[in-house]
């Protein structure tokens with residue numbers, strides 16, 4: 551018997567469309583060649599409108615966490631004070647990086663599943679007037695929460711002494727984040743989310759204000775020195791050996807975005823979000839939280855979400871993400887990003903219903919039929 555099809559529904563890495571997979575398997579070319587220089591320069595130019603910035607966008611041969619580290623070490627010095635929105639696993643990562651470099655973090659601890667607010671940030675800035683940067687996620691993937699970036703940016707826009715650093719690794723493309731207009735100083739992305747590539751390439755852009763912070767930043771840096779990368783890019787190169795396969799495929803991803811249109815891609819994610827949210831509610835399940843790109847479904851105490859997650863992969867070939875830390879047995883998280891078909895969402899809910907029924911969770915045939923109808927109604931207009 552052949553294996554059932556594989557459905558990847560985790561919020562990164564995400565399912566990759568066939569046209570991009572084809573580009574990923576093209577023969578290798580060397581990075582110091584006119585052919586690669588053309589691709590690199592084209593990709594760097596095409597990323598600016600996506601970041602909605604006039605400033606350069608740089609590509610780093612690191613996962614998303616490398617771009618987070620680059621943001622801090624290129625703008626700050628040991629002993630500097632920063633403010634961190636800690637509303638989940640990735641907020642905590644800011645704190646861990648800051649501590650590794652002797653930067654002093656002041657933490658705004660937010661209950662997992664809840665959002666930051668402009669007033670919370672203002673209150674902390676009053677308490678700690680020397681703060682030089684705010685670090686935040688546009689989407690905190692571990693809890694499926696979008697923070698109100700536009701509102702919070704207003705605090706920083708006209709303050710030349712403070713910058714705002716936004717991790718948009720799970721937000722770019724799907725959320726509209728106009729970097730220059732909102733006054734974001736450092737904006738980050740990662741290849742394995744909206745860019746639908748394998749993990750390993752990160753994206754970062756700095757405002758003029760952030761580049762002026764670079765000039766006085768004393769954190770040690772070598773591999774992540776962004777000026778070196780910027781200068782190499784001016785010569786049509788990357789500073790270290792280039793991620794040829796990722797960067798060439800990113801060009802194909804940008805073609806894919808152009809062909810489909812960002813509006814369509816965002817609408818598709820919204821339809822997936824609705825299909826997941828309404829179907830889960832139809833089954834009597836609670837939505838822990840839902841963001842533009844991820845939904846976290848919460849299970850009653852009697853059901854261990856981590857066991858359910860394992861069953862989905864071992865018995866149905868469906869990968870979803872589990873909850874982290876205290877949410878491990880409470881939630882599973884589903885992506886709205888990537889190449890997700892109606893069939894994939896149907897397969898997930900069919901498997902979920904079978905497993906819930908085995909656990910004596912009562913689901914009527916009417917609920918079953920309603921879920922099918924909900925998925926069909928929500929997703930048929932944007933199903934690939």
Ligand SMILES: Cc1ncc(COP(=O)(O)O)c(C=O)c1O
Pocket residue numbers: 562613614615616640687689690691692717718719720740749
């Ligand atoms: C919002 C956010 N920030 C940072 C990261 C870390 O990225 P990476 O695992 O690629 O280092 C992730 C990864 O899932 C993320 O979702």
